[in-house]
Amino acid sequence: DAGVTQSPTHLIKTRGQHVTLRCSPISGHKSVSWYQQVLGQGPQFIFQYYEKEERGRGNFPDRFSARQFPNYSSELNVNALLLGDSALYLCASSLQWLPFEQYFGPGTRLTVT
Amino acid sequence: GIQVEQSPPDLILQEGANSTLRCNFSDSVNNLQWFHQNPWGQLINLFYIPSGTKQNGRLSATTVATERYSLLYISSSQTTDSGVYFCAVGSGGGADGLTFGKGTHLIIQP
Numbered sequence: 001d002a003g004v005t006q007s008p009t010h011l012i013k014t015r016g017q018h019v020t021l022r023c024s025p026i027s028g029h030k031s032v033s034w035y036q037q038v039l040g041q042g043p044q045f046i047f048q049y050y051e052k053e054e055r056g057r058g059n060f061p062d063r064f065s066a067r068q069f070p071n072y073s074s075e076l077n078v079n080a081l082l083l084g085d086s087a088l089y090l091c092a093s094s095l096q097w098l099p100f101e102q103y104f105g106p107g108t109r110l111t112v113t
Numbered sequence: 114g115i116q117v118e119q120s121p122p123d124l125i126l127q128e129g130a131n132s133t134l135r136c137n138f139s140d141s142v143n144n145l146q147w148f149h150q151n152p153w154g155q156l157i158n159l160f161y162i163p164s165g166t167k168q169n170g171r172l173s174a175t176t177v178a179t180e181r182y183s184l185l186y187i188s189s190s191q192t193t194d195s196g197v198y199f200c201a202v203g204s205g206g207g208a209d210g211l212t213f214g215k216g217t218h219l220i221i222q223p
Contacts, residue, residue: 035211037154041215042199042201042213042214042215042216043156043199043211044213045210045211045212046210048208055207055208056208058209088154090154090156092211097206099143099144099203099204099207100144101146101158101161102146102211103158104148104156104158106153106155107154107155109154
């Protein structure tokens, strides 16, 4: 079975631009979460979605938004990019929302110049 | 929110050595996971262990929920064990997602 997939793998954007990252969960999983990992730190929680509804939100500005589609895939949008948004963005899927076990995708590495 | 502390932050060992990584957390949890992050950034699931003891080959883990800590044991280390090991915890309905520690950077030398 395929694991969690994310696209694109790498992305370079300019300050002020907008970016959309995409995630497909493991087949049968209904919950998707997004995390940001900056260099040298552990991942930090951004959003959790279950059955297309937002179930949790971390301490991130309103420039960050997400949604989940009927097929349970998800996209993360970031507006007005800042240099500090440069990071590895990880998507995780689980059968249901926490405390179920989370499985992570390979990530999208975003560089903002 | 929950605080997660991992120790040691860095560990350098010779191939064949054993190691113990520790994770302390500040509140009760209903999810605790150990991950190994490879050089390409992929987080690999090692254990889902909110309580009790589990073993998988050379790796084992124990979580003592009442004392708010978890231990990851690696025996007979191999160079492929090198990388960063993260402990992550969750509580309640998951509105705060998983909270990660800062990780233990393990280097296994041949």
